Amino acid sequence: MITATIIMALREIRRNLMRSSLTMLGVVIGVGAVVALVSIGRGATESVTASIASMGHNMLTISPGAARRGGARTPSTPFKMEDVTAIQNDIRGLAAIAPTGSRSLMLVYGNKNWRASVTGTNEDYVRVRNYAVAYGREMSAADVRSGRAVCMLGATTKKELFGSQDAIGESIRVDKISCEVIAVLKPKGEGGMGQDQDDLVIMPLLTFQRRIAGNRDVSTIYVSVDEGRPSSLVKDQITSLMREKRRTARGAEDDFNVRDMAELMATMESTTTALTALLGAIAAVSLIVGGIGIMNIMLVSVTERTREIGTRLAIGATGKEVLMQFLVEAVMLSTLGGCIGVVLGVGGAGIASKYLNIPFVVVPEIIMVAFLFSATIGVVFGFLPARKAANLNPIEALRHE
Amino acid sequence: MTDQAKRALIHMLGVTKVYGKGEAEVRALAGIDLRVDEGEMIAIMGQSGSGKSTCMNIVGCLDAPTSGTYLFRNVNVGELDNNQRALLRRHYIGFVFQGFNLLARTSAQENVELPLVYRRVPAAQRREKAKAALQLVGLAGRESHKPNELSGGQQQRVAIARALASDPSLLLADEPTGNLDSARSAEVMELLVQLNRERGITVMVITHEPEMAEFCQRTVEFRDGRILSDTRKPS
Structure with missing residues (x-):
């Protein structure tokens, strides 16, 4: 029926x-x-x-300046290498830590000019920020320690300066210094805020501090938290450690800010x-x-x-x-x-x-x-x-x- | 019960039907006593308003009497609800209407199968029975025709086949020739007579045309909700 x-x-x-x-x-x-x-x-x-995940895995970013939105940003003291060491020594459960100094600078190769963000950092940066080397050799701990004039290019930067030409072993001018290209990174695409993550130059922090910035400041510190360890806990620990190190008065606002990628996500x-x-x-x-x-x-x-x-x-x-x-x-x-x-x-x-x-x-x-x-x-x-x-x-x- | 009583298919005792209430009250049937035995062919005559249609509705179990007793196959129809009356119609009554009432844009075959669908007859058997019924009314080979592809007489034959398909005890025809010319009318009536004779189906024809009543052995005439006359042809 x-x-x-x-x-x-x-x-x-x-x-x-x-x-x-x-x-x-x-x-x-x-x-x-x-x-x-x-x-x-x-x-x-x-x-x-x-x-967001592409910006870094399980990542915290610690940057100077209050997290306040809008209004005038109070200029605040950058971090020092001692802060980085303190975090490294006092906080448990960190997979890697990468202090950085960064500036937007003019790059020159042959008759090509290109402005890109230049970041001085250590050998862990690539891992913390989820980059990977497409070809060439990764920046080593020795490069970082001795502050060699070497650099790795993001995919966009490489394309703008070299086109389809091989970049490895070539020298480019970064601001006033000459720098050997040792690696080109795999493209990562847009970040969570729509910025191009492939337009960058990475060099040893020491090189950046000595020859470009002319100081020993550290601006943003990237921290990768161990898998399984709650990033919010690490975030709190870092916050109190930094307040102590920077002698922030009790009750005063943080003059730095720790951002948790997991939270953002x-x-x-x-x-x-x-x-x-x-x-x-x-x-x-x-x-x-x-x-x-x-x-x-x-x-x-x-x-x-x-x-x-x-x-x-x-x-x-x-x-x-x-x-x-x-x-x-x-x-x-x-x-x-x-x-x-x-x-x-x-x-x-x-x-x-x-x-x-x-x-x-x-x-x-x-x-x-x-x-x-x-x-x-x-x-x-x-x-x-x-x-x-x-x-x-x-x-x-x-x-x- | 006597043998005679067993053979009674329709038995009405003092049946009345009243529509409306108070001043708008209409007495469509004012006390009807009627007995129709199995195998009879009977014509119900009368002018419009005489109560013959109301009588047909009650006989066909479409409606229940207001008072009095109506026994169909010895079942007191007045005590049944809508559902039970529907089941009674499904299994024992075949209807033929003045306006044919075939499903439009549906083949003759499927129209004839319709009552069998409600009787839960399996599809293969349904097809066979419908085919046989169509053959019986002389429409073999027209199974796939739709109503609009058939003449009025043919459509009424399909309707008769539909009524026959479920092997009813009673074939109830309400002005079956009302929409047909006299030649087609005679053909349809002859078909009904043939079915009555050869298959022993009780046939009740409601009509206002005396010529059609001529085909029946028995004629009951209604006037003002009462039976005026009940005549049998000498056989």
Whole structure:
């Protein structure tokens, strides 16, 4: 019986193809919008987390200056090498620590000029910041200790100065000094804030301090926390250690700031998740509107088919069977619409993610939910018309013109 | 119970039907006593408003009497609810309507299968029975025709096949020739007579045309909700 009912419903849908497809359109758009928006949202979240992760694994950044946003930044004392040593010695659970000094400087190679961020640091920097050497040799501890005039180029910087030419072993001018290129880094792409992470020059900190900055200051310190050790705990320990070292008065604000990448990632993630939920909710409203569309058409259909319903009742259909027939028809309409919506939604998300340059994520849960929701809508909004049909008086229905 | 009582298919005792209430009250049936035995072919005549349609609705278990007793196959229909009456129709009554009432854009075959679907007959058997019924009404080879591809007479034959497909005890025809010309009307009536004779199906025809009543052995005439006359042709 149920197969017969389903076949009957499908035939009815096909019999009025134009109307059926227009009826389905509401659900198609609703389901499509939910699936597409949630998929795109999920893709965006993933791209944000990926780019934050690319900035450094389990990383804390310690930089001078208060974390206050807006307003005038009070100039604050940079860190010293002693601070770095103190962190290294006093804080447990650090995988690596990379003190840096950094400036934006003019680079010259042959007749090419390029401005890039030049960072003096140690051999751990590459690891802490999640860089990798594409070719050449990595800056060694010996290079760092003796302050050799060597440097590693980011992918963008290399391209701007050398084009497709081999850079290893060449000398470039960095500000006033000449520096040998020993490595080119693999490209990392945009960081969490959209900056190019591949436009940089890395050299030994000592070289940077002596020959470029002319002091022994350290600006930002990058710390990589051991896997499994809560970064928030390390962050607190570093904060109190630095307050002590810098003799910050009790109750005074920190004149430096420790940023936790994990924290930043969590914030970003919760923001995008909230946005995704919001978009999904708006799309869900359109799904309900689509359901109302189905109800409308089914009500019209019941009125139109009153004589048919009368005939069926006279022939021996029970009210329940007529109810089922119309209910199944509504559910068929909505689930068919749901299927088409899922296909369009996934396809749309695929195209959109290509243009938005985010990973294409198929979210099976949301496809299931949207699909089930559309079926539910068929039941809910199909019920009223179906009950109307089932409650018709056969005598009056037969006489209906 | 006597043998005679067993053979009674329709048995009405003081059946009344009242529509509306108070001043708008209409007494469509004012006490009907009618007995129809199995295998009879009976015509119900009367002008519009005479109560013949109301009588047909009650006989066809589409409606319950206001008072009095209606026994169909010795079942007291007045005590049944909508659902039980639907089941009674499904298994024992075949309907033929003036307006044919075929499903539009649906083949003759599928139209005939419809009551069998409700009787939960398996698809293969359904197809066979419908085919046989269509053959019986002389429409073999037209199984795939849709109603709009058939003439009025042919459509009414499909409707008769539909009524026959479920092997009913009673074939109830409400003005079956109302929409047909006289030649087609005669054909349809002859078909009903043939079914009554050859298959022993009890046939009740509601009509206002005396020529159609001529085809039946027994004619009951209604006027003002009462039976005016009940005549049998000498056989």
